[in-house]
């Protein structure tokens with residue numbers, strides 16, 4: 612913990628004021644004083660500092676039934692932005708996220724297979740600069756680039772310990788000449804979890820299960836990602852479902868990944884997950900049988916996670932996006948399996964869609980920036 616001195620008390624106050632304004636559409640000086648129990652001169656000084664930094668603005672008057680109307684203050688949400696780049700085996704996608712955590716520009720998933728070559732790094736670099744140019748956002752407002760990777764990331768976001776991507780462990784160093792911004796690597800499921808968690812004041816702890824072409828997860832407690840001692844927490848994809856079962860890409864037998872990865876469904880519909888769920892909705896019998904087995908296996912994993920963590924569970928990744936219509940069925944399956952009485956209401960479908968991992972990787976930079984305001 613940093614020693615308490617005048618400078619960090621000042622920063623603490625400024626940070627609290629900024630966060631309060633960010634949480635409101637518009638707020639007056641008097642309301643800030645009332646809510647944060649601070650004196651008006653302290654608030655005036657901080658508002659001036661934040662205005663000078665271009666982070667807040669006066670935003671008209673606030674409605675008042677008596678007396679003079681007070682000036683309203685709002686944050687300047689696009690004063691700073693962060694870029695989120697999601698790299699998967701077969702796709703890349705990008706988003707720009709502002710200080711409100713909102714996506715202000717995005718590049719939808721594009722088919723691209725990254726390789727561990729200089730040419731590939733150059734291509735990604737070109738995609739980033741074209742994306743930024745198209746957004747119209749000046750590069751000096753970009754805080755950094757969060758890069759979401761399906762793998763275990765160590766060394767504070769600078770080394771890929773293990774990944775399904777065909778890039779070397781020192782990928783971070785390899786791309787340095789091509790990325791003209793600060794950048795950090797993050798685990799894709801941790802990013803997805805953060806995106807689902809962001810801005811939710813109603814929950815303190817969640818587990819996030821990412822059902823993409825590989826299966827992963829994350830755990831967020833009190834707004835912080837619980838990484839584990841070796842950065843390997845929430846590797847739900849390698850929880851054993853059947854020790855005598857199917858081989859997993861990790862080399863072991865019976866991991867849940869082998870039963871719950873998105874490819875199991877998409878390959879039935881010509882590698883097209885959307886087509887699979889469309890067919891399922893239209894009564895395709897082969898798809899229904901396959902999906903029944905999928906839901907059964909998913910209910911086992913969900914129950915295992917709930918028995919360990921006892922908290923809300925958000926289903927994300929490629930499959931999670933399509934699960935909303937099947938949540939009730941899943942709740943029934945989980946309730947039937949659970950040792951303790953439950954209606955399964957802790958299970959929730961993703962609300963962030965395909966962009967979750969890209970958004971989450973950008974949010975790490977946004978969060979870091981807001982913390983140091």
Ligand SMILES: [Zn+2]
Nearest residue numbers: 849859861866
């Ligand atoms: Zn495995």
